[in-house]
Amino acid sequence: MRKYFLIATALVTLNACSTASNYNPLDDYQQLTPATNLPTPVALSNGNFTVEQVERGQYLVGLLGCGSCHTNGALTGTPNRQQLLAGSDTGIAWSNPLVDRNPGIVYPANLTPDIETGIGSWSKQDIIRMIQTGMSKHGGQTLAVMPWPSYANIHADDITAIAAYLKSLSPVRHQVPAEVMRGQKAVAPFIHFGVYQSKL
Template sequence: MYNQQIRIAATLGAIALGFAAMAKANADDQVERGRYLANIMDCGGCHNTGAFTPEPNLKTPLSGSMIGFEIPGMGIFYPPNLTPDEKSGLGSWSEDEIIAAFTKGERPDGRILAPAMPWISYGHITPDDARALAVYLKSLEPVEHQVPGPVGPGEKAPAPYMTVKMPE
């Protein structure tokens, strides 16, 4: 009887370890899937420091850009820091808040995202892929890098920006 109890306990322990390994593998898979999605969605095309220059900084991926977009009549928008830094990034955002931002254009504070952010297209992402992207963003090394906030029409920009020329 005692030997049978030991075998049952050992079996249950092995099963628990297997589930723990599967959970870690699933989390690792989500991070890798999220990294893949961030690359094909070209998140770094705007959100990398040095984006829009010949030498983007790939050592601190997705830590925000100091070069903004001007949309006539709307203002200038700088791509924010997407790392989990508490001060200047998404550190205080939940995964669900991150998903709402890139799929619905909704920030946790109620503001909408800049119109240059293609959240309408990203809104078609599957729920599993959306979660993987959020998990990946939360897994990044936090980088404290504050980018300028939005600048209203006619206000002085604190940093360089590109502009959209509307057809006449």
């Protein structure tokens, strides 16, 4: 009988203790449980948007679970409520740590309007384009680890409301770790999503 597993496991780097010949990746890690159902931070009033847009954006950001990735500590089960939507120090591996000893990792960005550490310099259009197409303000194509393909068909009014809400948040200063290239050793923890099936 086939067995199917959906594994969404938070992994924390420990001291490497195995050698290449008897490598068992799980020897290097301990398991943590992600937190879900986070509150969305209250928005400030912002003259550029209507109250209805901002409230709808807050509702949608809660519904779509943006904070589960973009809140520090949420992926490791200890969400920091002073840093809601202000980015995560826990990254998401985009290559498989069971195959690559040192996978490539991206860190969910700070979505509050802090100029230096968040998206304070992004226009409404920059935010909309990023969520719908994965194209960053800086021109790069974001990996689908940020699930923009799922957001591509969000209705224009809804995506505008999400951008309005994000632009109306209080800025929170929080610098997320830099992207880790494949083959580089991560110093911050990361999560890996994988679907596995036992071999016949």
